[in-house]
Amino acid sequence: MKKLFNFIITTIIIMSILAGCSNNTEEFNTGRTINVITREDGSGTRGAFTEIVGILEEGSNGEINDNTYIEAIVQNSTDAVMTSVLNDEYSIGYISLGSLNDTIKAIKVEGVEATAENVQKGLYKIARPFNIVYKGELGTLAQDFVSFILSVEGQKIIADKGYVQVGTDLQHYEKVNNMEGTLIIAGSTSVTPVMEELAQAYKEIHPKVSIEIQSTGSSAGIQAAIEGTAHIGMVSRELKESELSELTKQIIAMDGIAVIVNKKNPIEDLTLEQIKSIYTGKITEWNGLIDN
């Protein structure tokens, strides 16, 4: 008798918990607050985004103030930002254009759609360079790999990944025979996916070469290049002067930063000014942005 009673109680509790979980079929409510999602301090994506949108304010004496909304959720990877936006109808975030997929929605900025084409034409405003950096002279192998990246073949891979190629007058890659050895490349998590594809393609041409890619973050990549623990560093932001004095940089691609929202969100278009207001906490509710 007692056992049966216990069993019934437990079942009721579990059922009521489950029932509580399953009632989210409401319409988009424009009165709700905007859940702002940003990246962590020091991230290349955040650095570029805050600078372009104007969240980073520079004073006359060289002081810089990052005015990012204090309530903004901080996530430390592109995937985490995407997952958060996917799970939260009322959120807004930003990610690298190349990582964009159709589980979430990229909104137009100043009426311009976030596409590689628009970035290359200079129409889409929020764009940044992908750099590689190295100290001193590159070795034969590294030099050859860099010229592969900057060739027609290499830039095609970059374009296929959704990024934007750098130049227009590209040359075809000329195969050098008997390349072998190991190349270590470290740095930005944003550059890593495309660098992996480039490395893959290069290894198909030169089977004896092994390329090791470490996804450690822009600053760690610079550190590795300076210390010599990596041959090439990947950096997804502009370099600081102290860094440029020690390293040589080469732009290998451009990347747009897409402003993303949940698919249930009806919003289509924002101006840079509106994005800035959202990210500095001046606009906190959706109803000012969405016309009914």
Added chain:
Amino acid sequence: MKYKFMEDFMKGIFLVCAIVSIVAILLICIFIFAGSIPFIQEYGFKNFLLGTVWKPSNNPQAFGILPMILGSLCVTFGSMVIGVPIGLLTAIYLAEFSSKKLYKFLKSGINLMAGIPSIVYGFFALVVIVPFIRDIFGGTGMNIITASILLGIMILPTVISISEAAIRAVPKSYYEGSIALGATHERSVFSVVLPAAKSGILSSIILAIGRAIGETMAVILVAGNQARIPAGLTKGVRTLTTNIVIEMAYAADKHREALIATAAVLFLFILAINGIFLIVKRRTNN
């Protein structure tokens, strides 16, 4: 003679093994403090520890970690409020009330819980607890409550296994004496056995605090990670550990040193907790 040599030789090997862990902890101490003391001296101990603004991208940069210290304390306290009662009652149930069949089932479940990687807990919380909390309280769903519930769940295995062991270690005669005096089973357990196991239970709680304060990967996903003084239960929070992990990848120069100094503060916290644990344990043995 040969045996003597063998004896000394093996003694040496055992000694080396014992020293390895000490050397490791010493190296950690040296690395963390050597990396952080110059920074703290330069930035100012008070500015660092009591500063309320953390803005490494600013110029001049601001590295105040008071928000993170308070954040860690809030989340840890919240996880105690949720995890300790559940864990303790579970331990009592396992030790004194459950049937053998159910015990086997529950015990292996709890052992399994202890073995689940923390990032898995984090994803579970991100897809289950966060939307649930968002539906109830509105906002982002990434806040102190969510992080506390998650940590409360994560500390359960620690609380349960150590408390259960403590309860089982109470001499059977206590319980039997109480029954002989006419007390019911429940009364004997709660009024006689439990007080006798008090210090063991306390140790389990202290170890759980250590686990909660040190937890990182799971908390990152659900805490919101805003670097400001905790502003309410339904607002986001950043802990000491998440501060380090979130920003370490891209940090350079001063920023990096500040993060190592954060690790030093965290290290001191853990030392304090372990100190308290030792004191509690010693009191028990006397």
